[in-house]
Structure formats: C-alpha cells, structure tokens
Amino acid sequence: MAVTIKDVAKKAGVSPSTVSRVLSNHPRISAETSRRVREIMEELGYHPNIMAKSLVSRTTNSICIMLPKSAEELFSNFFFMELIRGIVTQANRQGFDVLLSSGANEKDEVEGVARLLNGHRVDGVILLYSRTDDPVVDFLYQNNHKFVLIGRSEQYADILSVDTDNVQASYDATKHLISLGHQRIGFVSGPPELVVSKDRLQGYLQALSNAGLESKPEWIVEGEFLQESGYRAISFFMNLPDRPTAIVLVDDVISFGVLRGLHELNYKVPDDLCLVSFNNIPLAEMSTPPLSSVDIGIYNMGYTASQMLIQAIQHKDNDKVTARYVIPHRLVVRESSIFSVPKA
CATH class of the missing domain: 3.40.50.2300 (Response regulator)
Known part of the structure; x- marks a missing residue:
C-alpha cells in the first residue's frame, strides 16, 4: 500500500499541512522540522504526487x-x-x-x-x-x-x-599583453551573432586604442567555440607577413586548437607567440604550456x-x-x- 502524506505526518508528529509546507519549501517551516520530516519521508519511502501537487500549487517545481x-x-x-x-x-x-x-x-x-x-x-x-x-x-x-x-x-x-563584464575582462586580457611590450596583438572571436563575442571584441579594440596601437582587420578571426576554429585560425595568423606576436582568444577550447596548430608548425608558446584566453576551465592549467586565462x-x-x-x-x-x-x-x-x- 502506498505511503500517504498522513502517514508521514503521523510518524513525524506534525500535521499533514506541515508536511505539505515542507514539500513546497515554505519559509515559515524551521530547518529542524524540515529536516525531520524529510528524513521520515525517506525512511517510509514516501514520494509526493507531483501531478496533484502541481494542480494545487499551479507550479511544477x-x-x-x-x-x-x-x-x-x-x-x-x-x-x-x-x-x-x-x-x-x-x-x-x-x-x-x-x-x-x-x-x-x-x-x-x-x-x-x-x-x-x-x-x-x-x-x-x-x-x-x-x-x-x-x-x-x-x-x-x-x-x-x-x-x-x-x-x-x-x-x-x-x-x-x-x-x-566581458568588455572589461577582454580589455584586461589585452592590456596584460600590452604591458609585456606587445604591439601586434591578434584576436580570435566567437560567432558574431553572440553578444559575448561582440563584447570581448569591443574590450580588445578599446585596449589597443587606449594604448595608441593599431588594429588590423587581418588580425581578427571569427570562429566557433571549438578546437578546430583555433587550429584554422593559427594557420592563417602564422602565414601573415606581419603576424601578431600575441593573441587574445575568446575561449579556452579554441586555445587548445591553437596550441595543436603551433606544435605542428614547430612554433613554441610563449617563445614565438603569447596567448591569453577566457573561462579558465581546469584543462587550461593542465595544457602545455599552462594557459593564461580570464576566470569568469x-x-x-x-x-x-x-x-x-x-x-x-x-x-x-x-x-x-x-x-x-x-x-x-x-x-x-x-x-x-x-x-x-x-x-x-
């Protein structure tokens, strides 16, 4: 026989309405009462009727x-x-x-x-x-x-x-590279329809402008948030006659494609090219070399x-x-x- 809300209330020493309030996370129910009632639910194997609860509360949780x-x-x-x-x-x-x-x-x-x-x-x-x-x-x-x-x-x-604040975050990443003496700084963006791509591009351009540095169209490459985008981008960058000495990348996963492409072309990071990326996922610290990245x-x-x-x-x-x-x-x-x- 299925366990009912009344069974839970009787065992917990509370009213059925109190059990209902526990189920709906009512703010007036104390943490101790909520804990005790939920322990009884688990002990008895009680599972609330979600459909019935939804009809009453007009929510689905x-x-x-x-x-x-x-x-x-x-x-x-x-x-x-x-x-x-x-x-x-x-x-x-x-x-x-x-x-x-x-x-x-x-x-x-x-x-x-x-x-x-x-x-x-x-x-x-x-x-x-x-x-x-x-x-x-x-x-x-x-x-x-x-x-x-x-x-x-x-x-x-x-x-x-x-x-x-993606504009400021990208500004900070670009300014870091400028502080190291870089004047030719590239940018690998995400899909142009995404607001994050536009904001990070804006921060990059603002940092260059404030430092009196040039931004060339060929130093900005769009792609997806995939390794392959970085792999294709670095092949393009390293074949430019006036290639960047540093790159800001909109996402760590793109950076992994860049690192793979540079390795195949026999270039080293940071000896031949400096990189700063975004998101600071755990793999950024474990890559070779470890990636500088903006933790968001x-x-x-x-x-x-x-x-x-x-x-x-x-x-x-x-x-x-x-x-x-x-x-x-x-x-x-x-x-x-x-x-x-x-x-x-």
Whole structure:
C-alpha cells in the first residue's frame, strides 16, 4: 500500500499541512522540522504526487535549460558543463527538477519552450547563451514567462540575467599583453551573432586604442567555440607577413586548437607567440604550456542564474532581485603569457 502524506505526518508528529509546507519549501517551516520530516519521508519511502501537487500549487517545481544549437559545441566545451552543474546544484537544493531542451534552429527552440511552458511542464527557463535579435527571448519576454539569461541582452534592459563584464575582462586580457611590450596583438572571436563575442571584441579594440596601437582587420578571426576554429585560425595568423606576436582568444577550447596548430608548425608558446584566453576551465592549467586565462566564475554564474529563476518563480523578494547580476572576473596569468615580446 502506498505511503500517504498522513502517514508521514503521523510518524513525524506534525500535521499533514506541515508536511505539505515542507514539500513546497515554505519559509515559515524551521530547518529542524524540515529536516525531520524529510528524513521520515525517506525512511517510509514516501514520494509526493507531483501531478496533484502541481494542480494545487499551479507550479511544477521544474525548470528548463535551453541548450545551444550545436551539440558538438555543448559536449566538447567544459564551459557549458560547468554552467549546467551550477544550475542543477542550486535547483536540487531548492527541490526543483531540471529539464534540457534544444532545437535545430531558432524556430524549433521557440516551439520547444512554448510547449514546455504552455503545457505547464516547467515553471521557467534558463538560456545558456545571449544572441542579438533572439526570437526565444522575444517569446519569453512578450508572454511574461519566468526566465533568466546567461549573458547580456541587447533587446531588453529589465530581464533577469547573469553575466560577467566581458568588455572589461577582454580589455584586461589585452592590456596584460600590452604591458609585456606587445604591439601586434591578434584576436580570435566567437560567432558574431553572440553578444559575448561582440563584447570581448569591443574590450580588445578599446585596449589597443587606449594604448595608441593599431588594429588590423587581418588580425581578427571569427570562429566557433571549438578546437578546430583555433587550429584554422593559427594557420592563417602564422602565414601573415606581419603576424601578431600575441593573441587574445575568446575561449579556452579554441586555445587548445591553437596550441595543436603551433606544435605542428614547430612554433613554441610563449617563445614565438603569447596567448591569453577566457573561462579558465581546469584543462587550461593542465595544457602545455599552462594557459593564461580570464576566470569568469562559470559555476557561480550557473548557480546564481538558477537561484534568481527559482526566486522569481516563488515570488520571493522580487523587489530585491537585481535585474542584471555581474559575476566578478580575474585574469589568471600562467606560462603562455609570462614573457616579453617573443622573437619575430
């Protein structure tokens, strides 16, 4: 016979309504009472009827993570895995389940989140990316759905978002190379439709301009957040007659492709070329040589986005929620950029 909420209440010495409040993470229930009730649930093997609970509370206690279109980019880039880890950790602590959604194109993405939200299968959405003129953001915003954007929106200033100051972070990375005496500094960007690519390019250009240095169009290469983009970019750079002596790369995974290409061309880092990258994933420290990289607090970014969304769903302290939360960044200098201008 299935264990009921009354069975849990009787064993815990509380009322059934108290058990219900524990299940809904009611703020008036003490931590001790919540702990005791949840221990009894586990002991008795009680599992709440999610569908019934959803009908009563009008919530599902589930959120959706909208993934980027490219599965290759998602599963080969530690950035997204670390973001998801932060989101899931916070969601689980709040008693929320997490669903993943993706689409082959923007139309599929909009239809996917519409089905989940209009079908009351999730209470809100976290977008792992920020694009210019994004129809998914338009749909969520115009229909007053709960959502949080990882990144900066160019469309709406009042949406909930979590980001780092990518302009300043890129400025700092470029300024570091300038301080080593570099005057010819290249830049490997991400897809141009992503706001993060535009912001990091802007910071790079501002640093060069403030230092009175030239920026040549051939020193800026666009690509995807994949190793192959870095591999192709470095082949192009090293064949320029007036090649850069240092490069700022928009993502660590791209840097690994650059390192592979330089090794095949018999160039050494930092002797022949200095590198500074972004995201400071664990592999950056273990690469050969270890990569200088801007730490943007990826896990904290995901954790904070999840926290903001669940707070919005539960209508807790909405007046105290900052619309745009900026995670501090720091440049971690390692062997790939510790020397002055390499030999030409």
